Amino acid sequence: MTFPIARSNARRCPRRSGFTLLEVLVSISLVLLIILGVNQVFALTSRAVGAGNALSTAVRDARNVQSIITNDLSNAEIERAPFLYLDSEVMLAFRNKEEQLADIDFNPASTARGTVETSLLTVDRDKNGRENDPGDQTPRAFLTSRTHRTDVLKFFSRQSGRRQTGNKTTFVSGVSASEQYITYGHVRQPAVIDNLTTGQLPGIGPTGTALTLAANPNNFYATQWVLGRVVFLLREPEISGSNKIIRDTTLPGSPQQTYYGRGNSATPASSMSPFSENSQSTTTGTMIASELIQYSFYDLMGMGMERHRTDIMPFFINAGRQATWHDAIAFRHSAYPAPSRPLTSQGVARTVPCFVKSCTQFVVEYAGDFMRQKDDGTQDPDPSTGPGSGKWFADGSGNGTDGVIDYNVSNEGGVLKRSIRWYGFPRDVNNDGKIVRNTGPTSTNADVVPLRDYTSTPLKFERTVLPIPAGNDYGTAQGVGTNAHYRCVWGPDTSSYPRPKMIRIVMAVDDPAARIAREQYYEYVVELP
Numbered sequence: 001m002t003f004p005i006a007r008s009n010a011r012r013c014p015r016r017s018g019f020t021l022l023e024v025l026v027s028i029s030l031v032l033l034i035i036l037g038v039n040q041v042f043a044l045t046s047r048a049v050g051a052g053n054a055l056s057t058a059v060r061d062a063r064n065v066q067s068i069i070t071n072d073l074s075n076a077e078i079e080r081a082p083f084l085y086l087d088s089e090v091m092l093a094f095r096n097k098e099e100q101l102a103d104i105d106f107n108p109a110s111t112a113r114g115t116v117e118t119s120l121l122t123v124d125r126d127k128n129g130r131e132n133d134p135g136d137q138t139p140r141a142f143l144t145s146r147t148h149r150t151d152v153l154k155f156f157s158r159q160s161g162r163r164q165t166g167n168k169t170t171f172v173s174g175v176s177a178s179e180q181y182i183t184y185g186h187v188r189q190p191a192v193i194d195n196l197t198t199g200q201l202p203g204i205g206p207t208g209t210a211l212t213l214a215a216n217p218n219n220f221y222a223t224q225w226v227l228g229r230v231v232f233l234l235r236e237p238e239i240s241g242s243n244k245i246i247r248d249t250t251l252p253g254s255p256q257q258t259y260y261g262r263g264n265s266a267t268p269a270s271s272m273s274p275f276s277e278n279s280q281s282t283t284t285g286t287m288i289a290s291e292l293i294q295y296s297f298y299d300l301m302g303m304g305m306e307r308h309r310t311d312i313m314p315f316f317i318n319a320g321r322q323a324t325w326h327d328a329i330a331f332r333h334s335a336y337p338a339p340s341r342p343l344t345s346q347g348v349a350r351t352v353p354c355f356v357k358s359c360t361q362f363v364v365e366y367a368g369d370f371m372r373q374k375d376d377g378t379q380d381p382d383p384s385t386g387p388g389s390g391k392w393f394a395d396g397s398g399n400g401t402d403g404v405i406d407y408n409v410s411n412e413g414g415v416l417k418r419s420i421r422w423y424g425f426p427r428d429v430n431n432d433g434k435i436v437r438n439t440g441p442t443s444t445n446a447d448v449v450p451l452r453d454y455t456s457t458p459l460k461f462e463r464t465v466l467p468i469p470a471g472n473d474y475g476t477a478q479g480v481g482t483n484a485h486y487r488c489v490w491g492p493d494t495s496s497y498p499r500p501k502m503i504r505i506v507m508a509v510d511d512p513a514a515r516i517a518r519e520q521y522y523e524y525v526v527e528l529p
Contacts, residue, residue, distance in 0.1 A: 047515070058509045061356055062522040068229070068355075069505060072182055073526040075159040078499050082275070082308045082316075083491040085154035085329060086364055087464075088425035089484065092120040093203030093222045095145040095360070096514055100213075100221070104131050108213055116210035117482070120146050140480040141426045141435055143361055143508070145518070148222055149425065150202055151364040152185035153503075154329065156305055161233055165299045165349035167258045167283075175245070175257055177233035179305055181275070186362065187228035187335040187353055188294075189219040196346055197295050199334035206483050218336070223512040227359035230333050232260070232301045243285030245302055256283045261302035262311065263287045269314040274301045276328035296333045296353050297346045316492040326463055326489040360519050361508035365424035365448055366488070366500035370394050370459070372402040376416060377409030379454065393455040396496040405501050408446055422504055423451040425486040426466070426474035435479065437472035449474070450486050461494040463487045502527050 019027070078084060094100040100108075106119040121138045122131040123146075130136070140147050157180045163173040188199025200216040202225045213220045237245050245257040260274040261282050273279040274293060281291040281298060291297050303311065316325055337354045340347035371393040372380045379392040380402075391399035406421040426435045427448040438445045438453040445453075452458040452465045464487035469479040490499050503526050510519035 053515070058511070058516075058520045061509055062507070062520070065356060065507065065522070066524055069184075069524055070526050071159070072157055073155075073503055073528060075157045076528055077156045077158050077179075077305065078528050081156035081305060082312075083154075083326070083329070083489060084156075084499060085326065085487075085489050086151070086366065086424075087330060087485060087487040088149065088151045088364065089206065089486075090140045090425075090480065091148050091150045091201070091203040091206065092117060092140075092146060093148060093220065093225075094120065095510065095519075096221050096223045096512070098514060099145060104129070111209045111212060113204070113208065113210040116204055120204070121477075137477040139475050139477050140484070141474045142428060143363075145222070145360075148203070148225075149361050149363045149427075149506075150186045150225075151362050151425070152183065152330075152332065153364045153505075154181075154183045154185075156181055156234075161231065163233060163299055164231070164352045165297070166345045167255065167298075168345060170255070171345050171348055173257065173300075175233065175235065175300060177235040177300075179234035181232040181234055181301060183228070183230040183333065184355075184362070184364075185228055185332055186225050186359070188332050189224070189226065189336050190334065191215060191217055193218070193336060193338065194340040194347075196297075196340060196350060197292075197334065199336070201332065222360040223358045223510045223514075225359055226335065226337060226354045227356040227362055227507070228333055228335055228353040229355035230296060230299075230335075230353045232299050234301050234304050235259075236304050236307065237302055243282065243302065245300070257300055258283050258291075258298050259300035259302045260293045260298060261285070261287075266311075268311055269318055272312055272315050272325065272328045274303060275312075277331040294331050294333050295346075296335050296350045298349065299352065313492055322493045323463075325493075326487070326491070330487075356507070356509060358510045358512050359507060360510045361506065361521070363424070363427065363504075363506035365422040365427070365504045365506075367405055367420050367422050367502040367504070368500045369401045369403060369405055369498055370423075370451055371406055371454060372400055373404070373406065375409075377407055377418070394459060394498050396460060396494075398496070401498055410446070419446075420502065421445075422448045424448050425484075426450070426480065428475055433475060435474040437469065437474060451488075459497060461488050461490045461497055463489050500528060 100106060103119060104124055105122065110116055122136045123138060124131045125136050126133060138144055138147060143149060158178060159180060160176060160178050161180055162176045166173045186202045188201055190199045200211060200219050202219050204210040218224060235245055237243050243261065245259055258281050260279050262271060262273050266273060277294055279293040280287040280289055282288060315321060333353055335350045335353040337351060337357060339351055374380045381392040393400040407418040408421050409416050409418055428435050429448055430446045435447045435449065436445060437449055450462065450465050452462055458465050464485045466480060466484050466486055469476065474480055505524045506521060508519040508521050
């Protein structure tokens with residue numbers, strides 16, 4: 001017997017195989033590309049948000065600055081004040097560490113000022129790996145990431161205010177006053193944070209050997225700089241003959257105030273304290289030599305604007321000091337944004353002057369009626385058109401002014417249009433790459449130049465002026481020299497000369513984290529009372 005062969009209907013399952021090596025590599029590559037793309041999106045978003053936050057901070061600071069500066073200058077005392085001080089200069093510094101590291105010829109260890117200045121003023125503009133070509137040198141007069149205006153403005157104001165600092169053992173004080181002495185300018189910052197006295201100037205410093213990063217770690221880069229606003233309340237001692245200032249004379253036991261004043265032995269013709277550098281503090285008239293005014297320990301002065309006429313007026317008008325008395329007030333205050341440790345009243349007090357952080361440019365210019373002009377804006381030397389016997393600029397005898405703020409005239413399509421003429425340290429306003437000096441009574445100039453350039457000789461309040469540049473162009477590499485200053489100081493010895501009618505401030509704020517491509521500029525114009 002035969003049996004049939006059984007046949008199975010089940011199908012044989014195919015053998016499963018894994019990914020090939022090529023497929024795995026392709027998959028990993030695609031995943032990596034996706035991760036890199038997502039990471040790039042997040043990085044770009046983070047940078048955009050960071051830049052937006054930096055810009056928002058700069059705008060917020062600028063708005064705050066505008067209201068404070070406008071209020072201070074709108075209440076300024078110009079005619080009866082002891083003095084009005086404006087000093088303009090250029091300081092050199094890298095914007096930040098990244099810019100320093102990218103520089104080709106900079107040696108961080110060098111202390112030779114000429115060598116350091118050359119490194120800062122030369123930039124590889126043609127990208128050929130050298131910084132010694134003729135077009136690589138930056139003129140000092142132009143505002144760049146390495147050439148910075150650090151002007152100083154000092155004036156008096158009539159407005160009510162309260163002390164923002166305390167005494168030696170107190171952090172706050174309730175003393176108020178209706179007169180103030182205000183200083184705007186970049187502050188000195190100490191190399192050691194807990195040093196409550198001296199501080200280093202911004203950048204490499206203006207004179208002598210250059211400051212290195214190691215010697216100036218807190219004030220070397222421009223983004224580290226702090227614009228200061230130092231406000232002293234002016235108040236007379238309430239108790240005659242005792243030189244004591246009491247917070248409230250009607251309140252028994254009210255504490256005596258520590259203030260900057262004049263020593264009991266100070267004579268009118270020998271001292272400008274408490275306005276001068278190295279003025280000392282006191283509570284009773286006995287001076288404390290270790291607490292100098294530039295250290296910013298206190299914000300109170302024991303002298304009002306009117307008493308200066310009897311106490312220090314002879315110093316101003318002394319014939320032997322008229323040319324140099326303003327040197328006594330030519331100093332910067334020391335401050336730091338963070339208090340020292342352990343916490344003390346003086347350590348906290350020095351944070352008060354810190355006004356705007358990362359302020360890389362602070363430019364101050366002035367306008368006023370200093371000359372008589374024709375309708376086309378040129379100077380008017382013709383005595384038949386007005387008083388003055390041919391004097392077309394102020395001469396201290398009432399000649400040379402016409403009651404109109406000096407102006408420039410531009411021809412726009414055959415129509416003459418006026419614009420305010422601003423005076424100050426040379427600055428390129430129309431962005432033509434040059435700063436042309438005025439060369440005569442028939443010239444007009446859109447750029448900012450010293451008033452001396454229009455009058456041929458400095459007026460009495462122009463205490464320091466720049467040398468006349470070759471070719472009458474301040475915008476060349478040699479147009480503005482090392483340590484150049486333009487200092488104007490109006491005081492009792494210039495009372496017969498006109499004073500400014502308007503102040504213009506140009507300020508730049510940067511980001512220390514380099515989240516924005518360049519600093520942000522802001523301009524404020526204030527009409528003086």
